[in-house]
Amino acid sequence: MAEQVPGGMGERADLDLPDLELITTLDELAEALRTLRVARGNPSYRAIERLIERDGQPRVPFNTVHDAMAGQHMPKRQAVLSIVRALNGGDAKRWLTAWNRVELGRQGLPAVGGTAGSWPRRAPEVSTTTVGGISRIAAVNRRDGASLITNAPSGQIVDVVHTLAAMPAENAAERLNLVPAVRVAAVLAGMDERQAAAILGYMRPAVSAAALTVVEPAVAGDLIALVRTPTSACANILRLIPAGSGAAIISTIENWPAFLDQVTNLTGADILRFLMEMDDGAVGQLFAHPNMPARGPQFLDGASSEGAARVLRAVPAAQTGRWLDSVNPTQVPRLIRNLTDQEFMPILGEMTVARVARPLYEALGPDHLIRLVSLMPPDIVRRWWDQLQRERVLSGEESEQLRAAIRPRS
Known part of the structure; x- marks a missing residue:
């Protein structure tokens, strides 16, 4: 049954x-x-x-x-x-x-027992706790200030938030750099998003990344999307967030493809690391952004065969053919390795034959390449036959196979 x-x-x-x-x-x-x-x-x-x-x-x-x-x-x-x-x-x-x-x-970072996103998104206007030594955070040196933040009872987190929010972002960051990630996350999640983002930008990227990984992805997405200074801070933080966590965070950002496009110094390889944790629909969504198709070769440069396949499958063949035309021809066999023949054939028909004929002939072998080319329209087959003849790589039998595919098909 x-x-x-x-x-x-x-x-x-x-x-x-x-x-x-x-x-x-x-x-x-x-x-x-x-x-x-x-x-x-x-x-x-x-x-x-x-x-x-x-x-x-x-x-x-x-x-x-x-x-x-x-x-x-x-x-x-x-x-x-x-x-x-x-x-x-x-x-x-x-x-x-x-x-x-x-x-x-x-990743060796501390975990929290409760829901990270349950921390308040805003500190109340008036503290209901006794401040005690918390007000000294700004007055003492950064190490002693960090100790006060780390050891503050949970009931005084609100006071810590108020104290750090009143300080210049750079000074608050110097203290939080020395505080465990879970406590940093608790403090930033209770702060106004723009103030928290300003502090994140001045913290050490490793500390900022750890803190964003602790909080709920939607909270982290709100914060990282607002990091503006220094200009390289956002990219430096994103590079240190584990790929799976980064994908979860990025996907919560409204119009996340536009966000990734605007992050200074974020490379195609950086973005591809997160895309590998997303579904194929997300890959297509990214390259639907007007500025992303021009960056396609960046994504392929140095990508693994698996990573390249994720990108090539999600983008129309005419676009991927142009991308492959612009990379080093000797890299093309590696980039297409994980594609099926059915997936690769439309791309192959869009590529510039003169650039890739010999590398593909050598990588795929004559039988495989000729089988693929023979299934294409006669005009494309003729371009391949002409080029491979010029390259002097075809045997007489191979040449005849392609010539037969050029003849009009009944």
Whole structure:
């Protein structure tokens, strides 16, 4: 009998998931996913894969589903999101926040026990606590000021926020540079976003990155989008945020492709690191931004075969053909390695034959290349035949194969 695949079901009333806000380790995340699976009728991993595909989400192979639930490898953010949505696991943001904490721990950064985004976004106008020594943060040297911030009782965080907000951003940053990431996050999350962003820009990039990784992605997105000075600060911070966490943060920013385009000194390789953690729709969304197509060769320069394939699949063939024309011809075989013949053929038809004929002939081999070229329209086949003849690489039999493909097809 065919296995029943869950779908379209409401949440079970007796769903007893672990407290997602307390998840900090890979084992705990895997256990929560296993519990969700059992609560949904314990479908097989292949059934979950089919359900994900049926819902139109990015494909997650059944062995990846297994690994995520076994806790053998850290699953990608998108994989967890697809599994949770397929199994009706509730608020996806809570799952992604839990994933973020686990990723934080893997990076050797401190994790928080509660929901990072639960800290107040604004400090109250009037403090209800006794300030005591907190007011000395600005008066003492930066190390002693950092100690006061670190050791302040949780009830006095509001006073810390008020004190730092009244200081020049550079001076506040000098003190927060010496404070643990979790406390920095708590302070910045309670501050006006523009003040917090100004301080972030002057902090050491590693400290800023750690603090943004601790808070909820939407809070981090609000802050990083406002970092303006120094001009290189935003890029320096983003480079130090783990790829999965960075993807989660960036995707919360309104019109995030425009944001990435405007970040000074952020390279194509920097952006591609985050794109690898996003779905194919996000890649297409990025290159739909008016300024991004011109930067395409930057993304391909030095990209892995997997990274190049993600970009090449998401962009129209006419555009990717021009991009590949502009890179070093000897790099083209590496960039297309992960594409199927069906994916590569439209791109191949758009490329300048004179630039890539020999590198592709040598990389793909004559049989493979001739098979691809022979399936193209006769006029394109003729361009390839002419060029390969000039390159003097075709044998008599190979030349005849291409000549036959040039003749009008009945």
